[in-house]
Amino acid sequence: MADRRTHRLRLWTSALVVGVVLLAVLLVPPLVQLDEQAVDLSRKLLPPSWEHPFGTDDLGRDLLLRCVYGLRISLLVGLVAALVATVVGTAVGAAAGALGGWTDRTLMRLVDAFSSVPHLLLGIFVVALFRPGVWPVIASVAVTHWLSTARIVRSEVLSLRTRPFVDAAVSGGATRWRVAVRHLLPAVLPQAGLAAVLMVPHAMWHESALSFLGLGLPSHQASLGNLVQNARSSLLAGYGWPTLFPGLLLIVPTLAIAGLAGVWRDRLNPRRRSELML
Amino acid sequence: MLELDGVTAGYDRRAPVFRGASLTVAPGESVGLLGPSGCGKSTLARVAALLHRPDAGRFVLDGTEVRAWRHRAPRELRTAVGVVFQQPRMAADPRLTLADLLVEPLRATGRRAEAPARLAELAPAVGLTPDLLGRRPHEVSDGQLQRACLGRALALRPRWLICDEMTAMLDASTTAALVAAVEAYRADTGAGLLAVGHDRVLLSRWCDRTVEWKNCLPAEEGP
Numbered sequence: 001m002a003d004r005r006t007h008r009l010r011l012w013t014s015a016l017v018v019g020v021v022l023l024a025v026l027l028v029p030p031l032v033q034l035d036e037q038a039v040d041l042s043r044k045l046l047p048p049s050w051e052h053p054f055g056t057d058d059l060g061r062d063l064l065l066r067c068v069y070g071l072r073i074s075l076l077v078g079l080v081a082a083l084v085a086t087v088v089g090t091a092v093g094a095a096a097g098a099l100g101g102w103t104d105r106t107l108m109r110l111v112d113a114f115s116s117v118p119h120l121l122l123g124i125f126v127v128a129l130f131r132p133g134v135w136p137v138i139a140s141v142a143v144t145h146w147l148s149t150a151r152i153v154r155s156e157v158l159s160l161r162t163r164p165f166v167d168a169a170v171s172g173g174a175t176r177w178r179v180a181v182r183h184l185l186p187a188v189l190p191q192a193g194l195a196a197v198l199m200v201p202h203a204m205w206h207e208s209a210l211s212f213l214g215l216g217l218p219s220h221q222a223s224l225g226n227l228v229q230n231a232r233s234s235l236l237a238g239y240g241w242p243t244l245f246p247g248l249l250l251i252v253p254t255l256a257i258a259g260l261a262g263v264w265r266d267r268l269n270p271r272r273r274s275e276l277m278l
Numbered sequence: 279m280l281e282l283d284g285v286t287a288g289y290d291r292r293a294p295v296f297r298g299a300s301l302t303v304a305p306g307e308s309v310g311l312l313g314p315s316g317c318g319k320s321t322l323a324r325v326a327a328l329l330h331r332p333d334a335g336r337f338v339l340d341g342t343e344v345r346a347w348r349h350r351a352p353r354e355l356r357t358a359v360g361v362v363f364q365q366p367r368m369a370a371d372p373r374l375t376l377a378d379l380l381v382e383p384l385r386a387t388g389r390r391a392e393a394p395a396r397l398a399e400l401a402p403a404v405g406l407t408p409d410l411l412g413r414r415p416h417e418v419s420d421g422q423l424q425r426a427c428l429g430r431a432l433a434l435r436p437r438w439l440i441c442d443e444m445t446a447m448l449d450a451s452t453t454a455a456l457v458a459a460v461e462a463y464r465a466d467t468g469a470g471l472l473a474v475g476h477d478r479v480l481l482s483r484w485c486d487r488t489v490e491w492k493n494c495l496p497a498e499e500g501p
Contacts, residue, residue, distance in 0.1 A: 163368055163369075164363045164365065164368045164369040165368065165369050165370055165371045167324075167327075167329050167361070167363070167369075168361065168363065168369050168427070168430065168431075169382070169386065170329060170348050170349060170356065171327055171328070171329060171356060171357075171359065171360070171361045171431075172357065172382060172383030172386055172387070172430065172433070172434065173353045173357040173383055173386050173387040173434065174382075174383075174386035174387075175349065175386075176349045178386050182371075182382075186373055274416065274417070
């Protein structure tokens with residue numbers, strides 16, 4: 001029972017956080033007609049108050065507003081990059097696992113080659129090829145993050161391919177396509193979907209790291225990484241909140257997304273479902 | 279006629295599990311293949327079920343020489359042989375209910391419309407009660423799942439049935455029930471049977487004759 005209560009608690013807290021974040025990033029920009037880039041040097045570095053709940057930064061910009069815009073960009077980058085990386089990873093992994101032979105060897109050596117370069121270095125290389133913007137950042141995340149999905153999907157397909165239930169399906173007259181669609185894909189898709197959700201926080205952190213290094217989005221554009229980067233000098237001068245709030249907004253929503261992924265993983269496993277009495 | 283002639287098979291061409299094995303099952307006949315673990319009985323059964331390509335030898339099924347295996351084999355040859363495996367847990371897709379499992383071969387071969395009627399015949403024939411049909415493999419016992427796997431093997435009314443250690447993991451009463459279900463099906467359709475196992479008492483009582491696997495080759499033995 002305790003198991004089930006923890007499961008519920010995790011589901012509801014994560015869902016609540018993700019819900020609030022989604023509402024904020026979807027509703028605030030169109031409803032609140034304020035310019036998040038408006039500079040007011042007379043109000044710089046104000047501590048959190050009713051007027052500015054997150055305080056203001058060193059150029060007098062409202063941090064709550066900038067955080068919402070920053071979270072919006074970070075989430076967008078995270079979602080799109082995770083989607084692209086998952087589709088590429090699933091395609092490569094499924095092809096390698098299902099076709100085997102030299103296709104498998106070639107594709108997997110390619111994966112090894114990509115993995116041998118540190119992720120951030122490869123990511124920096126990709127963004128350095130283009131002008132700063134959202135798409136190069138997404139490309140950078142996607143190029144460095146499809147590898148794990150490819151490995152997961154390949155190993156899953158390999159282990160499934162030799163199961164007697166595939167033999168039974170073949171013996172029962174199923175075509176290759178039928179086996180793939182009816183027996184292999186349903187077994188692999190949840191794993192790939194789970195990998196995609198788990199990748200969203202990764203992608204957000206990758207974007208923030210690039211922006212923090214000044215290689216991601218242009219610095220006037222609010223993103224969580226840019227906000228932390230801009231707040232660095234204020235932190236050294238003794239003003240903590242410009243770093244604290246973007247940092248929290250990076251940590252809490254990514255934990256919540258990972259929490260939802262954990263709930264999903266529990267529900268995927270039929271045995272675990274029965275244990276939790278869902 | 280199910281004729282295996284001089285079949286060499288294994289999982290590594292340089293070291294086959296057995297060489298030059300021959301075995302014949304006449305229509306309507308039941309043959310028990312006995313032998314110790316690891317001698318290649320199951321591999322021979324997989325060859326006969328068109329699931330494993332042999333390295334050498336001939337396999338003639340009802341007068342047609344089999345030249346392609348697995349997906350490449352013609353569907354009417356593949357579905358002429360029904361197979362039941364040793365481990366029902368591994369042989370059942372964990373996502374399907376037992377009802378789906380039973381009629382999956384009908385759906386896979388484009389005979390979806392016949393599925394409800396066939397399900398109504400199959401479930402009682404293998405001893406599955408209606409309340410079990412909605413469950414998934416992890417919610418039933420090994421015996422109940424093996425009944426469903428037998429039902430699936432019979433779904434397309436195969437002319438040949440291969441039972442690879444079908445009852446090795448089951449208790450005596452379930453074993454008896456499954457053997458009875460196979461025999462009822464054979465009495466009804468006149469299908470041939472190749473039963474693979476290591477239980478001499480069971481196979482010699484069940485089958486018309488048994489073949490003992492000696493020195494990695496099947497050698498004929500009395501009834």
